[in-house]
Structures are given as C-alpha cells and as structure tokens.
Amino acid sequence: MLNIYQLKFGYKAKQHLFEKLDLELSAGHIYGLLGKNGAGKSSLLRMMCGLVFPKEGSVEAFAFNPMQRHPAFLQQVFFVPEEVELPNLKIKQFAKINGAFYPGFDREKFNLLLTEFELNIDSHIKDLSYGQQKKVSISFAIATNAKLLLLDEPTNGLDIPSKAQLRKILAGHINEDSCIVISTHQVRDLDNLIDSIIILENGAIILNENTERITEKLAFKVLQQETSSNVLYAEPSLAGQLSVLENTRNEASKLDIELLFNAAIENKPEILRIFNN
C-alpha cells in the first residue's frame, strides 16, 4: 500500500528530521503512529500525502509518487490535520463542492456519519464548535472512501461519547483495500482499534509491528517487585510495578500501548533486539 525507503527530510537545510527512514504499510490495517512531541509524526503524514517533499529517498503509495500530486492519487488519499479549517459554508454545500473531487464519495454514508455525530447537514460550519467541525471533517474523510486515510490526533476536541463513536466508525470503515494511519498521543482513546503500532524516534522508525506480534514477543504485567530478569521496563502504579517483559514463556497478556511506547523509548536496544530476532 505504501512504501517509504531511505527517506531524508528536514524543514531547514542542515537539520534533518528524518534520516534513512524506512516504512512499509499494508492494506487492511489501522496503524497507530506514536512519537514524542516534535518527533515528526505530522510531517510524516504530510509526506505520505504529498504535502511536503523528501530531500532524499522515496515515497510510493499504490504505485504513485505523492510528490507528483497526480489527481488519481489525490482522489484516493485524505489527510485530516490536527487543527481543521473548514470553509464558511453550510455542511451540505461543503460536501457538494468537495465531494465532487472524490469519485468514491458516498453522500449517504456522509449523512449517516453526521447523524451518528448528532450533526445537522443544514447547519452552517461557522456556527459549530471546534469539536463539531472536527466531526464534520472526519465524517467527510471517511465518506470519501479514500484508500489511505491519514488522521492527525483525531480524538482531540471530541467529547467522551464521540471518541467511542469514532472507534466504532473507523473499525467499520476499514477493509482489505484501505489503510488508516492515526497519529496520536491519546493512545487510550484508540485502544482496541489500532491493530499495528509504529513508533517514530530520533528520525527513524524503531517499531512497526502488529499487536499480535507485540504480545507474542512481550508480556505486560503488574509485578509486586521487579523480580524477573526479563523486565525491560517498569513504572510504579498503585497496583504495583507496571512492567514490560520479554515473553519467553509464551504467556498471554493485554497490550498496554502507553507502556510499550515508554519501554521502546527508555530501552530501545533491547526492544530492537527482541523484534529484530
């Protein structure tokens, strides 16, 4: 679906945000893109849809080079930025004008999603709250049926019931021809939705694995003390030490994305060793 090879990129001539970054995304998956503030998550999403260009290396998305901004490519990709900016129109006018650009745009689906988010298609966008505008943007993005859906912090600004609705909607939207990449710090909002985790750190991808393989290789446990030599990372909690261990005994455990992220940042060499074995 998308291949990034040996990517070098920076906004300034001598400062590189990415160095030799490789990434492969497959259709049928919902990826969670994680990284610290400033790691370059939004920049990477922008690169995937051809809004910024690499200095070296290549990006290929379903046989297109996003840099060329070919209409047939742009019709198949949709990026929802963290801060949405919608035009001063009624929702229905917005959908009519912009939907024309996307051959796969499904008006009925758009109406349905608006209803699920309790929005009225006759409302004027300028009368909506920030969270409501975000819902319009996400609904439109999903209704385009784009192959590649890129969402930057989609749950920011959404109220608690809407986060659950968004999870349900995205889970129902994914199919074997499409791929969703969600950049987020709010990992708990997307728990049980994301099926693959990408961690971006220091200009490179240090982890790109599906959740099954992660729990095959790692165990997430609450320990009363750090007794096991397999502990890769631990942090205190009221219940005990929240710990990430190498899963040498094939134990079943539930993935804790936040803990995984902290383990990957704090103990990168060991995490790399385990997944590259």
Ligand SMILES: Nc1ncnc2c1ncn2[C@@H]1O[C@H](COP(=O)(O)OP(=O)(O)OP(=O)(O)O)[C@@H](O)[C@H]1O
């Ligand atoms: N248009 C721009 N011009 C110059 N520098 C930029 C631009 N956009 C982003 N940057 C810089 O690139 C770096 C990565 O920014 P980016 O927004 O991609 O990171 P991020 O991982 O999405 O961060 P956050 O989690 O804080 O949203 C930051 O140091 C930022 O200041």
